[in-house]
Structure formats: structure tokens, C-alpha cells
Amino acid sequence: ETGVTQTPRHLVMGMTNKKSLKCEQHLGHNAMYWYKQSAKKPLELMFVYSLEERVENNSVPSRFSPECPNSSHLFLHLHTLQPEDSALYLCASSQDDGSVAFFGQGTRLTVV
Amino acid sequence: GDSVTQMEGPVTLSEEAFLTINCTYTATGYPSLFWYVQYPGEGLQLLLKATKADDKGSNKGFEATYRKETTSFHLEKGSVQVSDSAVYFCALRTLYSGAGSYQLTFGKGTKLSVIP
Numbered sequence: 001e002t003g004v005t006q007t008p009r010h011l012v013m014g015m016t017n018k019k020s021l022k023c024e025q026h027l028g029h030n031a032m033y034w035y036k037q038s039a040k041k042p043l044e045l046m047f048v049y050s051l052e053e054r055v056e057n058n059s060v061p062s063r064f065s066p067e068c069p070n071s072s073h074l075f076l077h078l079h080t081l082q083p084e085d086s087a088l089y090l091c092a093s094s095q096d097d098g099s100v101a102f103f104g105q106g107t108r109l110t111v112v
Numbered sequence: 113g114d115s116v117t118q119m120e121g122p123v124t125l126s127e128e129a130f131l132t133i134n135c136t137y138t139a140t141g142y143p144s145l146f147w148y149v150q151y152p153g154e155g156l157q158l159l160l161k162a163t164k165a166d167d168k169g170s171n172k173g174f175e176a177t178y179r180k181e182t183t184s185f186h187l188e189k190g191s192v193q194v195s196d197s198a199v200y201f202c203a204l205r206t207l208y209s210g211a212g213s214y215q216l217t218f219g220k221g222t223k224l225s226v227i228p
Contacts, residue, residue, distance in 0.1 A: 004155075006155075031214070033216075040220065041220065042116070042217075042218045042219060042220045042221075043201070043216075043218040045215055045216070045217075048215065056215070090155055090156065092156075092216075094214070096214070100146075100158050100161065101158075101216055102158070103148075103155040103156040103157070104155050105153075105154050105155040106154075106155045
């Protein structure tokens with residue numbers, strides 16, 4: 001039990017679909033993150049929320065839309081994705097004082 | 113910008129062999145350094161960390177020493193087990209400029225396979 005839970009664990013979607021990834025943490029952290037893990041590439045930071053405000057998006061395409069309704073929940077809304085968006089999407093949380101980040105188990109996304 | 117370079121994998125070792133996974137970094141200031149491990153089908157778990165020069169992080173028989181002079185944080189274990197088979201990520205943490213928040217920058221990961 002890592003304290004960070006992601007759902008679903010696996011998702012297959014067509015390029016015209018709309019879906020959402022969910023992340024939930026019960027560690028009392030005030031910062032949450034979305035990372036993309038693709039084969040043979042470093043983990044890519046997509047979005048950072050600190051105290052429920054977005055502080056970084058690293059030029060992620062607009063077909064990815066994050067939402068952080070409160071400090072315990074983080075969503076990644078997906079629409080009109082491309083096959084190259086297939087990857088493992090990892091959520092993480094930490095205290096905003098720079099302490100250790102805890103990761104969820106990830107959502108394996110396949111775009112067909 | 114900040115970056116982390118890890119040795120290319122995969123690394124295949126026999127059980128009880130000595131392990132070294134090299135990691136070097138480029139960063140402004142004095143970042144904190146981490147090793148994360150990812151077991152098959154799982155997310156990343158913190159393995160060990162070091163927050164200042166000459167600190168040694170250790171956990172589960174793994175060790176890494178923060179070497180500022182060589183900007184390195186090599187991971188070592190004296191005797192690996194089959195259960196150590198996983199992907200290992202070196203990472204550094206720095207402060208976003210002007211944002212008051214932190215980010216982790218990861219290396220590409222090194223896959224370790226330990227055979228009986």
C-alpha cells in the first residue's frame with residue numbers, strides 16, 4: 001500500500017474517445033503530479049499541482065487536461081489522443097516542502 | 113537544464129554478484145538525490161536518498177553516496193538476489209524557479225535481471 005491509488009490500472013481507448021484517469025492520496029500531501037512513462041525514455045513530468053493550483057505544465061498537448069478539485073484528488077482528462085500517447089501514466093504526491101514523492105502504481109494506457 | 117544520466121541497461125547478473133549502476137547528474141545548486149525502484153507492473157518506490165554532499169543513503173542492502181566533486185550518485189549492492197530484479201531510476205530534486213515548488217528529474221532507468 002503506497003498511499004497513492006490510481007484507477008483504472010489499464011485502459012484501452014480509441015482516438016475519438018474521452019476518458020479520465022483518477023489519482024487519490026491519503027497521505028496528507030499538498031502537491032500532486034502527473035508523469036508519463038514511455039519505453040526507453042525518461043519519466044516526463046506533465047503537470048504539477050501545489051495547494052490545488054497548477055504550477056507547471058511543461059508544454060503538454062491540450063488533449064491532456066488535468067483537474068485537481070482538492071488536495072487528495074487529481075484527474076487527467078483525455079480526449080482525441082494519438083497512438084503515441086500510449087504509455088504508463090504515473091501519479092505522485094509529496095509535501096510541497098520538497099520531501100519524498102510517493103508514486104501510484106500507474107495506469108497503462110493504450111490508444112488504438 | 114537539470115539532467116540525470118544513467119548507465120544503459122539491461123544489466124544481467126547472477127545471484128550474489130556485486131551490483132553497480134552508475135548515475136551522474138547536471139544541476140544548478142545542490143539538489144537532493146534519489147534512487148527509485150520499479151518492480152514489474154508496479155509504480156515507483158523510493159529506495160534511498162541523500163540530501164547533501166557526502167551523505168550515504170542506504171536501504172535493503174543498497175547504498176549510494178552523494179559525490180559533489182564528481183556529480184555522481186552510483187548505486188551499489190554487495191550481493192544481489194533474484195527479488196532485486198527491477199528497473200532502477202536515479203533522480204534529482206530541484207526547486208522550480210519562481211514557483212516555490214519542487215520537481216523530480218529522472219534518468220532513463222536501468223533494468224536489472226538477476227538469475228539464479
